[in-house]
Amino acid sequence: MEQTNSRQNGVRFLYAAVGLVVLLFAGFVYGWSIFAAPIGADFPAWSKAQLSLTFTICMAFFCLGGFAAGNLSKKIPVRVNVIFSAALFLVGFFLVSRADSLPMLYVSYGVLCGTASGFAYNSVMSTMTKWFPNSQGTISGVLLMGFGSSSMVLGSLFDAMTPAETGAWRQTFLIMGIIMAAVIFIGAFFFKMPPPSAAPAAKAKQADGSGRDLTPTQMLRTSSFWLFFLWAILISGIGLAVISQAKPFASAIGVAVDAGVITFVVGFISICNGLGRVVFGGLFDKLGWKRTMTIVNAVSLVGVIILIAALFTKAFPLVVVGFIVTGLGYGGAPTMGSAVISDFFGQKNYPVNFSINNMNLLVASFAGTIAGALYDASQSYVSTLVVLAVCSVVAFVVMNCIRRPK
Known part of the structure; x- marks a missing residue:
């Protein structure tokens, strides 16, 4: 055995x-x-x-x-x-x-x-x-x-x-x-669904009925899904907006900084995006969905606040820290999507339910365009960063309205 x-x-x-x-x-x-x-x-x-x-x-x-x-x-x-x-x-x-x-x-x-x-x-x-x-x-x-x-x-x-x-x-x-x-x-050739004996037995379902399998239609009828969907749009949108403006933003703050250093610093967002996915995935398994989503939300907001501070102080080191923190927060959104959809709505219909949740990227992908339009209209990053901070606060409110389906 x-x-x-x-x-x-x-x-x-x-x-x-x-x-x-x-x-x-x-x-x-x-x-x-x-x-x-x-x-x-x-x-x-x-x-x-x-x-x-x-x-x-x-x-x-x-x-x-x-x-x-x-x-x-x-x-x-x-x-x-x-x-x-x-x-x-x-x-x-x-x-x-x-x-x-x-x-x-x-x-x-x-x-x-x-x-x-x-x-x-x-x-x-x-x-x-x-x-x-x-x-x-x-x-x-x-x-x-x-x-x-x-x-x-x-x-x-x-x-x-x-x-x-x-x-x-x-x-x-x-x-x-x-x-x-x-x-x-x-x-x-390495991908196939596991036979019943191959994967460890899943933990027992909660007393409140969590973990039951919902069809896509049933999932779409729950407020839990739509609230999470909105939360994912807001958190992903913050990350995508920062990514879209990262290089010109860093260049505007670090006027005397070498172009190669700017490119290297912008790359921190990608690195921390990947790292954040692992970190928040592990936290999900230990702390559960609510606490982990709260941390993701807090990290995203702190990242935006640091970038606002960098803008007003013209301190390039704050840009570096802001990109690192924002990247970590952005990495939490897709990981929460994968884990929460499975946890809330079960594994039986997970492939379709997961793909439906990923549609939030269609909306979030416009964040970069909106960020660019805000800059074009004001010739300043203040309006963009203020909107992102508001999005983070709204995401926090939305998150606190989410309840596990029963």
Whole structure:
């Protein structure tokens, strides 16, 4: 019996490691701000708004791809979904490398690569949470750390592989597409739903009835879901707004700071985003959803307050600290999403329920655009940061209205 348990533990930890790698590659699409610069240099007639629309489309199809994968998970093996993701990435990045018009860029990067990322994301997360029923927060945090860190890890690799000359990005996209497709295709064979004996028995349900399985329709009828959905939009929106303005904000405060240092400091948001996912995942398993969400909320608010202080004092070290704290808070939103949806609404319909919750990114993704518009209107970051502070306070009020479904 002991040998069997040891073998089963080895299997699930191996699957978790493979899942981390697959999500690291699937999250590559989040590095759009890095890719947009060389593409925009080749096509100066394309405005920043037109290029930014690529990422908006990508996020929309990321959500739709996750929703499709969740619905297909009960009809076909999960590895088929992951293989489909690998094929879409290969075709998508190949077409990006040949793109010479905005519609082609929107279809290749936005539609195909966005859908591919959503398929991989949902398939890996919905499978691995079933292998770790008593560590929902921790496993979610570890896997999402890979997804959240991708733009920095693989984005830096993209930069290193791409020479400065015009059109060099095309070859890099082609190579990265082949590598990504190969890694995700191989990883697909490590994903399957656990047999009843393979995963540890889940903890007993609470006396209040928590942990029962709700269908998507039942979930959507609960106020708990919609309040959590709103909370996730607000917390994610704060992080995305700061990310969208991070480089110009840091440059405005650190006028005498070297451009390379500015770029390095902005990268702290990505690093701490990944770290926050692990930290808050572990806290979820130890402290429960309410206390952990309270900490996430507090961290987000403190991060904004530090950035406001940096703006008024012109102290660059405060920018660094503000980016670190804001990144940590932003990392808490997706981890809470994965863990809370499983905890509140059960595992039976988790793939679809999880994908529905991820639709909050469709709304939150507009935070960067709104932050830019506020700056354009006032030529100051004061209005942006005040709005973010208000969002954090509203998120705190919303969070205190959430009750576990009964």
